[in-house]
């Protein structure tokens with residue numbers, strides 16, 4: 417079992433000539449614009465990374481995968497790979513019809529014969545696949561708020577792989593890796609999956625794994641989609657490249673995997689194993705809390721730290737790849753080396769820096785010791801994650817019309833400009849509606865588009881090191897959360913709920929709109945005839961009743977200082 421035969425595995429691509437013909441014919445088919453996650457899935461379906469799948473799951477396979485981690489024919493497969501679409505699109509599709517699958521520029525990557533169309537029970541999918549129907553789980557959030565309502569399934573015909581302009585030479589299909597291993601005479605290969613930069617503990621772990629398995633090492637980082645908030649893959653790949661020369665060149669290689677992770681812990685580990693088996697590996701490293709999604713909404717871990725190892729062990733023979741399991745690695749000061757936590761005797765000094773602590777040190781510009789990471793890695797990380805007081809950020813005010821959002825936002829803007837150092841942009845509700853969203857009304861759909869536009873602009877400002885101050889009503893929690901995620905990929909997000917009660921806003925009625933709303937002359941008016949979902953855990957809540965603007969603005973500034981966004985004097 418532990419020797420790889422490295423014969424090519426089946427792909428879903430047709431020949432070059434057929435692809436040219438098919439591309440022209442597919443131009444007339446109903447076409448679906450793939451989401452970023454679907455593009456990742458399709459690439460691995462087409463190149464054999466998801467072998468034995470031949471397309472997006474049909475309903476029978478989906479039900480079976482959700483319920484028992486197996487395709488209908490009994491083959492082990494833990495993750496539903498589904499083509500989620502809008503109801504509108506699904507309504508136009510007949511069973512048996514072919515559809516074109518296009519990337520975001522409109523290039524046709526493949527076609528799919530639709531053999532199945534259904535509305536999934538997403539609550540069941542969340543419970544069974546991710547272990548809880550809890551929106552704190554990124555994949556559950558995605559399922560309910562990003563994925564389309566209807567799933568289509570059927571076999572895929574591959575025309576061409578998605579184009580990547582970045583790190584081209586570092587990306588390999590399963591068959592390219594198999595050919596490479598064959599060429600070098602590698603027959604035992606241990607794969608290391610990662611979505612984080614490599615620090616010294618990871619290096620030790622991979623060295624040990626290669627020794628234990630007497631195998632060559634494949635560093636196989638995920639560059640498709642990882643957990644929201646992770647270090648971006650450009651930075652990570654630069655970090656990997658910086659440490660690669662610390663590995664023996666003759667026995668180690670690195671390849672990038674365009675996988676969209678789901679953070680499904682145990683099920684994800686089994687899935688990762690199958691994917692590595694397809695890439696020609698014989699061994700797979702599973703450490704502590706593999707593909708863990710973090711804490712649930714009750715503040716507890718979704719999965720136990722070694723649940724993934726447990727599930728992998730149960731299915732190891734079927735996966736066809738051997739697990740190299742590791743306990744948590746920690747640094748033993750007396751011996752100046754990393755060792756598995758469970759092998760260390762009492763009385764020695766154990767050092768460890770958690771992911772959260774590392775982020776804190778980077779955010780605050782504090783020292784990161786040499787025993788923890790490589791100077792090259794730390795310097796790359798510092799370039800993309802400058803200290804918080806030098807990063808861009810967004811202050812997002814939300815509250816009823818007339819609650820005082822704009823007034824406080826203006827005061828905060830002026831104070832920040834007085835401090836200097838970073839450019840400040842105010843995206844006020846009224847101003848945005850004039851310049852960015854003039855065609856939009858106040859239906860839920862239009863409000864959401866409006867807020868997402870604001871979020872997009874704010875995220876660009878944040879990414880480029882500026883300060884964005886937003887002050888829309890933003891009445892819906894899910895949309896605000898989406899904006900938060902967009903921004904937190906680049907910098908801090910400070911949500912300020914301007915919680916002035918409705919009665920007070922109505923009493924002020926600065927623009928006379930409440931009166932008109934009460935008279936029914938303005939429809940869908942927030943607080944009167946349209947909902948406002950108050951934030952449950954904003955960074956700050958202020959009520960302007962009986963408090964002057966300056967005081968409220970001061971509270972915001974203090975909050976920003978406390979969050980480390982404004983450097984103290």
Ligand code: PPS
Pocket residue numbers: 816817818819822845846849858862863864866867887888889890891927929938939940941942946
């Ligand atoms: S939203 O829900 O976030 O998209 O709203 P926003 O872009 O902030 O726009 C709110 C301003 O538009 C005026 N206005 C209304 N508000 C709420 N409901 C209805 N139906 C409506 N119609 C017009 C109102 O002046 C809001 O401004 P503010 O500054 O919040 O008072």
